[in-house]
Amino acid sequence: MTWPEAQRYCRERFIDLATVDSMDDVNRLVNVVDAGYNGSVWIGLKRATQTRWAWSNGENKTSEYFNWAPGQPNEGAYCCFKLRFLSSPLSIGNATYIIQTAKNQSDAQSYCRQYYTDLPTVHNSEENDQITKIIKPSNNFWIGLFLDSWEWSDTWSRFFRHWAAGPPSASGDCVGMSRTNSGRWAQYSCRQRTPFICHGRPVVPEYQFMNQSMTWLDAQSYCRARFTDLAAVTTMNDVNRLVNTVTPGRSGSVWIGLHAVDVKRWVWSMGDISQENMWHPGEPNGDGECVRSFNGSWYDESCSTVLPFVCFNDSAGLMITHTAVSWRDAQSYCRQHHTDLASIRPEQQNLIGHESSLWIGLFLDSWEWSNQWSHFFRHWAAGQPSLSSGSSNCTGMSLADSGKWAQYSCDAQQPFICYGGEFHSNK
Known part of the structure; x- marks a missing residue:
């Protein structure tokens, strides 16, 4: 898959794309990949919006101690120069080893990780003084501090990095791991299609049905006091489990x-926000809250219009169905027979042709989960949500309509479903 598709897949079924914070993790990831596969696989690292000074061993200690020379850091790039370097020991303690062979920073890091622990981290002035005592004042040595502009998909704050030879280049915003290069990392275009590794056990929310009637706000308070929150739903499997609860x-x-919010966002039926912009000039123009694709561009359209549509199938890819139906019926068909209405990326546009308008998975959404979960899976009944429902800003699941959703006044009294673990003993 592409990196965003892989991220969405992992978040729906596990926790997220794989994170790595030690050489042990690197080795475990290499062993997870099929032995006969020689390409790269996506991990969870992507380019960030800010740069930070971080330590080679992954610690985020830079806010606690700095010892920059006057005028430093400047804009020069030094990581490719060859210098002697320092290594931290394998055993616990404050010893530091001087390696007199000159290497660039990446090779020095690899050497330290192979024969010692890592390039050293300097936590305070005492440790800096210890290092100063064992090196000559006129000599330059690598330590473990480096400028980093990458972050993990799940916002994990560790800064362990395992790049292939040389620093990352300016091109490519997502990271793949090479099984045949000792698990080292390289940059790739996020739109490249490659296998990937998820982390975490499969995500299965624990639902609790409360057979007592309350308003939506009272039900929310009840769930938050005793469990986690009102039930959130991210897949059709969750819908079926809710019905059975x-x-x-x-x-x-x-x-x-x-529940309804003031912010409206164009999102995909499979649950993520649209990151692409393929709108025809002047679109969206307010014609509707669903999206058709025609001649390589997107147009907003009334969801009740009947059009052919394109589904996505996990194993077969994009599947065009030429029967004309409403957007909601197209979504139901795709979820029943395939995976969902398709999310279309620019490089996929030529796969769906240009001969007619087709429903795609994009729709305008103004709802959010009580726990502010950022997933955009929706399972509305026909004609829902309705623009004419006024103050009906809360959502109920219909037990008589295959678990589909409809709007209700938040003041209505209904039973409800919480999610989370068992009752807290102190509540």
């Missing part, structure tokens, strides 16, 4: 955690 034989609706 409710007491058998019960009809009507139950509250879930979705």
Whole structure:
């Protein structure tokens, strides 16, 4: 998959793309990949919006101690110069080893990781004084501090890096790991399609049905006091589990955690925000809240218009269905027979042709989860949500309509579903 597709896949089914904060993790990732595969695989590292000074061993200690010379750091780039370097020991202690062979920073880091622990981290003035005593004042040596402009997909704050020879270049905003190069990392275009590694156990929220009627706000308070929050839903599997959580034989609706907000965002049916811009000039122009693709561009359209559509299938890719239906019916068909309505990237546009308008998975959304979960999976019933529903800003799941969702006044009294662990003993 592309990096964004891989990120979405991992977040839906596990926790996120793989994070790495030690050489042990590097070796474990190498062993996870099929032995016969020689290419790269996505991990969770991507280019960040800011640069930070970080330590080679992954610690985020730069806010606690600096010892820059006057006028430093400047804009020069030194990581490719060859200097002698210092290494931290394998055993616990404050010893530091001088390596007299001159290497560039990347090679020095590799040497220290192979024969010692890493390039040294300097936590305070005492440690800096210890290093100063063992080197000659006129000599320059590498230490573990480097300027970093990358971050993990799950915002993990560790700064362990394992780049291939040479520093990362200016091109490519996502990171792949090479199994055949000792698990080292290189930059690639995020739109390149490659296998990937997720981390975490499969995400399976624990749902709790509360067979007592409350308003939405009271139900939210009840769930937050005793569990985690009102139920959040990210896949069709979650929908089915919610339906099975409710007491058998019960009809009507139950509250879930979705409610209306003032912000409107164009999002994909499969659950992520649109990062692309393929709108035709002048679009969107307010014609509707669903999106059709025609001749390589996007147009907003009334969701009730009937059009052919394009689905995405996890194993087969894009699948065009020529029967004309409404956007909501197209979404239901794709989820029943494939995976979902397709998210279209620029490089995929030529795969769906230009001969007619097709529904794609993009729609205008103004709802959010009670726990502010940023996933945009929706499972509305036909005609929902309705623009004419006024103050009906909360969402109930219908037990008589395959778990589909509809708007209700937040003051209505309904049973509800929480998610999270068992009751807290002190509540």
